[in-house]
Amino acid sequence: MVNIRIEYTGDLHCDAVHGPSHAKIATDAPTDNKGKGESFSPTDLVATALGTCMSTILAMAAQEHGLDVKGMTVNVSKEMSKDAPRRIVGLPSEVHLPLPASTPQRALLENAALNCPVHKSLPVEIKRPTKFFWEGAVAGGSGNSKSQVILKSQIDLRSF
Helix, strand or coil: CCCEEEEEEECCEEEEEECCCCCEEEEECCHHHCCCCCCECHHHHHHHHHHHHHHHHHHHHHHHCCCCCCCCEEEECCEECCCCCCCEEECCEEEEECCCCCCCCHHHHHHHHHCCHHHHHCCCCCECCEEEEECCCCCCCCCCCCCCCCCCCCCCCCCC
């Protein structure tokens, strides 16, 4: 079990300290809900948790298969309800991988991301469509991978 200590510091700000590492993060209420937006809001951290969890679990699976995904990026958008009660209703995400679409472990890596602990902990009411973009150069291509044609494939998993 991990303990996280939260202290309310006033002006809708909180400081959270991670027990094992003593790392600290601050939160603020968002500007559309009485805050100044000076830091992540608590619901921003939910989106952050999803993106970092997908990245970490996918990277673990990649390592187990001798693949390097350094440079992978994940963009998560947070969609809030328009009606009361205020809540997250969507966390659409895009995962950009520096590997070609022909990577043999492609399905395994995508499945790893979609089965991360945060993904599995969110209620089904929060929609989480996820698109994967495989942007690495095909082995044997000429020149720098940044100058090559980028292969892109998308899978839109609306059932998650």
